[in-house]
Amino acid sequence: MRKINQLKHIGILAITAPGASLTYRKLVKSAFQNSKMNGHPNITLHSINYAKYSAAKGKDDMGVTWKALLKETITQLENAGAELIICPSNTPHKFYNDINEDINVEWLHIVESAKQAIIKKNYKKPLLLGTKETMISNTFEPFFENDPITLIKPDTNEIELINNIISDELIKDNVTNESTEFFKTLIKKYQETENIDSVILGCTELPIIIDENTTDLPLVDTTQTLADYALDNALK
Incomplete structure (x- = not known):
């Protein structure tokens, strides 16, 4: 010890x-x-x-x-x-x-901490969720350039909605039923259309709204x- x-x-x-x-x-x-x-x-x-x-x-x-x-x-x-x-x-x-x-x-x-967890769990196609700045600045992509991992991102309108929820609600430690249902629907959509195998909580406020009740997919919680x-x- x-x-x-x-x-x-x-x-x-x-x-x-x-x-x-x-x-x-x-x-x-x-x-x-x-x-x-x-x-x-x-x-x-x-x-x-x-x-x-x-x-x-x-x-x-x-x-x-x-x-x-x-x-x-x-x-x-x-x-x-x-x-x-x-x-x-x-x-x-x-x-x-x-x-x-x-x-x-x-x-x-x-991101290095998240990458190590993703590789350890052998996830290949995670959905990345985060603030607009994180999503458009390609903060995550360089870390996965040499790995057989495909990062999936929501579309432009969805990124704006996610950013608004984070900025207007989650940063203030506020969770609404409407936003909770939004994330459930969003993740389900990409599970069905892109066959994602995990979800990266690429904003450290997201764990207060996304958990095992939101999806049956494994979560890569960047706070953990x-x-x-x-x-x-x-x-x-």
């Missing part, structure tokens, strides 16, 4: 409350279930007012604003002693390559894959 002080300090770069809190809870739970650990690693979470991120969405200076906010949080986490960083939000990873060049702490990529990935790296 690894001693507590031998585990790397994990910094959580929080963007939205549901995704960050879900990942934090799953990280701690998985640590307590891990026979190689005595308790869980030191964990520091830092969050900037989400309104600052939201105000820049879709604007020409979004990249500049988001990168500055992300770097501000990473600096705070570094100063708190974090030895590796996770960000329980898929959208900011579109800026990962630019930011990673300028920071002094390891930032674990959320990121938590597991962080613990694996905390042991190294």
Whole structure:
């Protein structure tokens, strides 16, 4: 069993409350279930007012604003002693390559965590769900270029609807029956038309609305894959 002080300090770069809190809870739970650990690693979470991120969405200076906010949080986490960083939000990873060049702490990529889970389970045709920014920026595709895995995405109108549900409801930790039924119908559609074999919850708010009651397909929950990935790296 690894001693507590031998585990790397994990910094959580929080963007939205549901995704960050879900990942934090799953990280701690998985640590307590891990026979190689005595308790869980030191964990520091830092969050900037989400309104600052939201105000820049879709604007020409979004990249500049988001990168500055992300770097501000990473600096705070570094100063708190974090030895590796996770960000329980898929959208900011579109800026990962630019930011990673300028920071002094390891930032674990959320898509890499999902990819490892997909390969381990041998899924070949997952449906990818996420925010509009995640879907149109091809955040996931480069990670699967050399693998026999086909990512299926909803159509343009469906992406807009998903984005609205995430932005207007889920970020505020609100779930409506209408939105729940929308996701049930959406997943069923692609199960029948594209023969998908799994669903990637490529937004960390989606686990609060999509679960085993939504579909009989296996779910790749990026809050769980990121938590597991962080613990694996905390042991190294």
